[in-house]
Amino acid sequence: MIDSISLELMLIGLFGVGSQWLAWRFRLPAIVVMSIVGLLAGPLLGIIDPEKSFGDLYHPIVSIAVAIILFEGSLNLDFKEVRGLGRPVFRIVTWGALVSWILGSLTAHYIAGLSWAVAFVIGGIFIVTGPTVILPLLRQSKLKPRPAKILKWEGIIVDPFGALLAVFAFEIIVFFTGDEKDLTALLFFFLASILAVLIGIISGKGIGWMFEAGYIPEFLKSPTVFIAVVACFTIAEEVADETGLLAVTAMGMVLANMDISSIKDMRHFKENISILLVSTIFVMLTASLSVDTLIDVFNLRIIGYVLLMLFLVRPLSIFLSTIGTDLSIREKILVGWIAPRGIVALTVASYFASILFEKGFEDAAIVTSLTFALVFFTVCAHGFTMSWLAKKLNLSAEGQPGTLLVGSNSFSVALANIFRELDIPTIITDSSWEKLLKARKAGVPFHYGEILSEQTEYRLDMTPYDYLISSAEFDSYNTLVCTTFIPTFGRNNVFQVDIDSSTGENVDNMVKTIGGRTLFSSEISLEELIYRVEGGCVFRKTTITDHYSYDQYLAGRDEHTVQLFVLKRSKQLEFFANDTEINVESGDIVVSLTPPSKEYNKIQAKLDSIRNN
Structure with a gap:
């Protein structure tokens, strides 16, 4: 393994951006290429081990990067774009997420063999499809506008709520399994979540007002927003863990709907930053996995769980939640198949795996392996089949340039x-x-x-x-x-x-x-x-x-x-x-x-x- 942190940082950036270039050059799903490169550089060849090298800085770096990525995605949440899509999107991100959480938790308990407590925590995490994965796939696949917008909005909106749902489940589990059942801690977390949304709204309104009033010059707008996102995330996290994602999502949505002329310039800047962060963070996460984690991926229980999530839980949650909407059967099939998990799922699951294990839930030891298996297999399955299925269903806009x-x-x-x-x-x-x-x-x-x-x-x-x-x-x-x-x-x-x-x-x-x-x-x-x-x-x-x-x-x-x-x-x-x-x-x-x-x-x-x- 490389001893120089500077050299390791350079290699992480090189591997990440190089993976993006290879994916573009050979028209492959970028997340798949990054996963393979990260595994080769980390557990397989032992060239880098970011988690060990960065020590205590590893988790804050990943968390802030995920927050910036999520904020960039929420800057696209202009409500004008979903006119005519309101009902299907609302159903999918509410009832669809609830059905997916319940079915995913039942599958984790009965198929993967997890305890009820751990199953319901990771069930919440796995409702997340995530903009870090779905947006690059949408860029490559060229779907027709309607299914593309539904998948994009679902990925961005559900992303922070998956982490929050896991935290809610965790707090409830700690309350019911603890020696002292303290309602104060549970009530505090709910209030902290509301406060996080308010922090995001106030931050977005404040930045927007300063832009419109001309208090921030053009050359400082992007750096100001960048620091404001980090501050918004950090303040919310200091109040209560895992509420920072909710805060930055609220901030991005507020800015996106204020009709500020500078927002488009910021979107391009944030998109470039997001691509760089997605590239490097995904390589860091996969490179930090252990060989034992990779071996556990091939456990029959884990494989069975992944297959049921792919072919039963996701399609069923979409079909049930969109009953009575104007989505066609072809659109339901496509949306019901596409649900790749990404950075947020892998990051949050790793965090809860360690916390649950410390609380005495020994079966939480396989959560990281389970998460990586779901992330890798869904990214590969959906990344390589998305364009093909869209063409078969006549939902592809791809053709001659x-x-x-x-x-x-x-x-x-x-x-x-x-x-x-x-x-x-x-x-x-x-x-x-x-x-x-x-x-x-x-x-x-x-x-x-x-x-x-x-x-x-x-x-x-x-x-x-x-x-x-x-x-x-x-x-x-x-x-x-x-x-x-x-x-x-x-x-x-x-x-x-x-x-x-x-x-x-x-x-x-x-x-x-x-x-x-x-x-x-x-x-x-x-x-x-x-x-x-x-x-x-x-x-x-x-x-x-x-x-x-x-x-x-x-x-x-x-x-x-x-x-x-x-x-x-x-x-x-x-x-x-x-x-x-x-x-x-x-x-x-x-x-x-x-x-x-x-x-x-x-x-x-x-x-x-x-x-x-």
Whole structure:
């Protein structure tokens, strides 16, 4: 094992972020990769042992990290997003959680062999699906908006309540099994939970008020919120253990629903912090497991418990709790199958395992093994089957990567038409109904509204689109649109078309960190593209083959041809930009804007060939 704490910290970060990259590169569930890497680095190879190395700091580090992760998730709990989903979500997070707790506790007692006391404590913990797991899976799986929102809200809302339910069960057990039955301690915990919610609400309102009043400068907003989350969590925890998660969730929900313009900027910052924390903390937790814990995972009682939780407890709790709602049977099947457990379950279960064991419940010794088995098997089972099942149930929005076009004009409408011919999902959005006339006449899908409006997030489903092209009439507007959506689509997938300085608002010395990549060529302006389309230029699709190479295509093209994009054999799109060189291979389709004379000559040559034959 490594003796240097600095080196161990570096390796934890490297393993965590490296796992995320591997998961992205090979399209695997990130939690699965992190679990395997953590097990290899910890109990299997003995490279690191964070719990031993960090000592007393280990549990506070993990607890604060989980609080920040949960706060980041609760920042997405804008009530506008669940309009039309209120009843199913309410049922699932109340009656569904209750049914899951009771059935899970019964299964833990009769199948895993745990005492009633321990069974009801971990039964409460295991109602948690958790945003640390479900949100990354939703990003990768591309579900349709309705089931995706239900799973996201369930994961975030139930997350703190699972820990609280376990604490309530623990306090009741201590009360009934203790020599002195003191109602004061039980009443204190209930009051402390109410106080934790108040702390979260006051913290959220206070931070929101300071932001709106301008008492905090822009550069200090994210650090201020970061420290406020830690303070909110710590104060609640000092009052009563396990109430900190409830406090930070309340704080995040308050901020999310205050309509503060800075919240979106904080969401991006918190999301980046959350990804880093999820990566490192999950590696720390799995690396800290012992070999004995891993061996216990293969106990027949534990395996039987996991299987019943997967195939009986979860589906039954969803089906029973959603009776009378408008969820379809397909949505119930998908939601009833997807319930991966994550960091919160593993962290809280480890905490209670030690506390229960100290209280004399010897069967609590297998709780950590039981928890890890459930976490690992649910993450693997749901991570690898979520996309497949969604496609089978026709609840998947995944398909060929689509393109969102901002600004309606002759060129963007013609470009949208060529996308449709290639079966590429596309939509044009514009705030002018008059400018959308061309798109409406051409039968191109469109969205009428301001793309930068907050309401667009709720009215326009962006799931099918992986690329954004802004081709409005002002450079400054295109730059603002691209900068806004870089966190959503990624810098490499956001483009803008240059504007001719003589007619538009050309921004020559644009800072490189803002705006999108210049599409096609900086020498070709939007006005020139519109002029060519309206002048009769045509979109031409050229398939590169072994007998007709890309070099031959380049040699034979007209000098006025504008190369637009390449549709790869893998169905990915690669756009010709001023900072990109595309490797075009056999089987790829090159799409270009070609002068009509060139197209006419090709047609004439084909006709002459037919006549000669």
